[in-house]
Amino acid sequence: MTLVNRKQISLYEEAEAGLNSLVKQTAQVGVGLLGMLLLTGGNPPALTVGLSVVGGIAFVAWSEEKRLTKFYARQTQLIHNSVIATETTQSELKHHPVIASGTKQSQIPNTSESEPTKFEGRQSQLPNSSESESLANDIKQILEADTDNLSELMKQAGLNPDEDLAGADLSSVKAVGCKLSRFNLSGANLDHADLSRADLSSANLSNAKLANIKLCRADLSGANLRGVYLIFANLSGANLSGANLSGVNLIGVNLSGANLSGANLSGVNLIGVNLSGANLSGVSLSGVSLSGVNLSGANLSGANLSGAKLSGVNLSGANLSGANLSGANLIFANLMGANLRGANLSDADLWSAELSDAELSDAELSNANLSHANLTATNLSTAKVESARFGNNAGLDEDAKYELEKRGAIFPQDERIAAMV
Amino acid sequence: MNVLEFVDQVFYGLMGQLGRTVYGSIQDAIAIGIILKLPGLIGEIIIGKDFSGFDICLQESPWGVSRYACFIIVASDFLLWIVLAGRIIGRFWADLKDLKNNP
Numbered sequence: 001m002t003l004v005n006r007k008q009i010s011l012y013e014e015a016e017a018g019l020n021s022l023v024k025q026t027a028q029v030g031v032g033l034l035g036m037l038l039l040t041g042g043n044p045p046a047l048t049v050g051l052s053v054v055g056g057i058a059f060v061a062w063s064e065e066k067r068l069t070k071f072y073a074r075q076t077q078l079i080h081n082s083v084i085a086t087e088t089t090q091s092e093l094k095h096h097p098v099i100a101s102g103t104k105q106s107q108i109p110n111t112s113e114s115e116p117t118k119f120e121g122r123q124s125q126l127p128n129s130s131e132s133e134s135l136a137n138d139i140k141q142i143l144e145a146d147t148d149n150l151s152e153l154m155k156q157a158g159l160n161p162d163e164d165l166a167g168a169d170l171s172s173v174k175a176v177g178c179k180l181s182r183f184n185l186s187g188a189n190l191d192h193a194d195l196s197r198a199d200l201s202s203a204n205l206s207n208a209k210l211a212n213i214k215l216c217r218a219d220l221s222g223a224n225l226r227g228v229y230l231i232f233a234n235l236s237g238a239n240l241s242g243a244n245l246s247g248v249n250l251i252g253v254n255l256s257g258a259n260l261s262g263a264n265l266s267g268v269n270l271i272g273v274n275l276s277g278a279n280l281s282g283v284s285l286s287g288v289s290l291s292g293v294n295l296s297g298a299n300l301s302g303a304n305l306s307g308a309k310l311s312g313v314n315l316s317g318a319n320l321s322g323a324n325l326s327g328a329n330l331i332f333a334n335l336m337g338a339n340l341r342g343a344n345l346s347d348a349d350l351w352s353a354e355l356s357d358a359e360l361s362d363a364e365l366s367n368a369n370l371s372h373a374n375l376t377a378t379n380l381s382t383a384k385v386e387s388a389r390f391g392n393n394a395g396l397d398e399d400a401k402y403e404l405e406k407r408g409a410i411f412p413q414d415e416r417i418a419a420m421v
Numbered sequence: 422m423n424v425l426e427f428v429d430q431v432f433y434g435l436m437g438q439l440g441r442t443v444y445g446s447i448q449d450a451i452a453i454g455i456i457l458k459l460p461g462l463i464g465e466i467i468i469g470k471d472f473s474g475f476d477i478c479l480q481e482s483p484w485g486v487s488r489y490a491c492f493i494i495v496a497s498d499f500l501l502w503i504v505l506a507g508r509i510i511g512r513f514w515a516d517l518k519d520l521k522n523n524p
Contacts (some may be wrong), residue, residue, distance in 0.1 A: 011423075011425040011426060011429055012425055014445075015448060017426060018445060018448060018449065019448075019452055022449060022452055022453060022456075023456070023503055023509070025507070025508070026453070026456065026457070026500060026504050029504060029507075030500055030502055031501050032497070033496050033500060034496070037475070037492060042475060042478060042479055042492065043475060043476060044475060045478055048473075051484055052499075053499060056499075056500075056504075056507065057503050057506045057507040057510065058504060058507070059507065060504050060506075060508055060510075061506075061507040061508070061510035061511040061514060062496020062511065063507075063511065064507060064510075064511025064512060064515070065511040065512075065515045065518070067511075068511065068512065068515035069515050069518060069519070074471075110509070160431075217433065237433070248516035253457045286483065287484075303482075313489060320448065343507065375493040
């Protein structure tokens with residue numbers, strides 16, 4: 001098999017390529033050792049053995065480094081504009097197991113998409129016999145290509161990743177670990193595709209169909225995902241820092257452990273999204289409904305959640321330090337063990353919220369509603385509680401109530417009397 | 422998810438991007454252990470002797486199989502560490518180059 005860059009092939013192929021090279025290197029160094037033994041009559045001096053070992057290690061290191069960084073160089077240059085010309089050639093290409101590591105199910109871009117692609121533009125330009133002949137040669141070379149690598153096959157096919165995959169049908173394609181950085185996949189159909197660990201940094205995926213796509217640990221930093229259809233996708237551990245997700249429908253998406261710092265999430269629909277352990281530091285989710293979202297252990301430090309609907313949301317263990325939660329709806333929210341140090345919770349509704357073990361020091365709670373909230377072991381020592389409404393709180397003893405009331409907190413009449421006594 | 426994917430996820434969870442390098446090195450160690458160390462150990466058990474250096478091999482009878490088995494076993498031990506160390510260095514070298522090119 002062809003040894004391609006290890007970041008572009010599947011784990012199975014990587015393991016297979018690694019074993020092949022290991023056997024090859026072992027044999028090469030073994031022959032060297034045998035030669036050394038023969039030259040020294042089977043009793044090599046220590047210096048010779050030492051030099052052989054150092055030389056052997058250097059050779060294997062060089063060989064391995066070369067293998068890992070090597071990109072497969074194409075011997076033949078194909079004529080760029082002679083590939084996708086006629087209907088027959090298109091059907092041939094569709095039957096070729098193009099794209100990606102470890103699969104034979106892939107398809108070449110489908111021009112039946114409603115959005116016109118660059119292929120269609122070319123068809124009208126190239127229908128003569130000489131080009132058909134060269135086309136036949138090209139097809140032969142693609143079919144005989146000894147690589148499963150998407151980028152290499154695209155080069156073979158004379159396709160331009162900057163424009164030719166726009167609007168393509170790539171549904172169910174498997175492109176694990178493929179390097180698709182800066183590719184233009186706008187309007188492409190990638191439903192049920194597996195692009196785990198793929199490099200899609202700065203790629204254009206606007207208006208692409210990504211339902212049920214697997215993008216685990218994929219690099220989508222700086223990618224344009226505006227208007228994509230991303231429901232029930234798996235983006236666990238993906239890097240979405242600086243990505244544009246404005247107006248995206250993320251229903252049922254798994255974003256656990258994903259990095260969304262600096263991402264544009266304006267107008268995003270996050271119903272049923274799993275954001276546990278995700279990095280959302282500094283993002284703006286102002287006024288967004290996060291009902292049913294799992295945000296346990298998420299990093300929301302410095303995030304803007306003003307007016308956000310967070311009722312019943314699981315925020316246990318989340319880092320909300322310095323976050324703006326003013327006017328947020330946190331009724332029945334689970335904030336157990338959450339870090340709310342320095343957070344702005346003014347005018348927030350925390351009715352029946354679970355705040356046990358939460359850190360609220362230096363938090364701004366003026367005009368907030370904390371009645372029926374569980375405040376067991378909650379640190380409210382330096383929180384600003386002026387005009388904050390308390391009452392029927394578990395975990396607040398008389399002294400604590402008295403202390404809070406002195407700092408401007410409001411308690412119901414019956415509790416206030418008890419506290420004053 | 423197959424076994425390779427699962428183990429890769431475990432290593433990624435434990436040590437991030439470095440997990441891939443460690444995972445590859447462990448795969449190498451297992452493969453090279455099976456290829457080089459296991460036959461040597463079996464040979465030593467069959468012959469009933471412990472070969473630790475080339476000088477010991479020369480003490481064996483030149484007409485006996487032990488002498489040549491000794492050379493193979495000792496050379497295999499050297500080979501194991503040469504290939505393993507070389508591949509680990511090569512892997513880190515490639516990663517450093519990649520880091521330099523794509524910081």
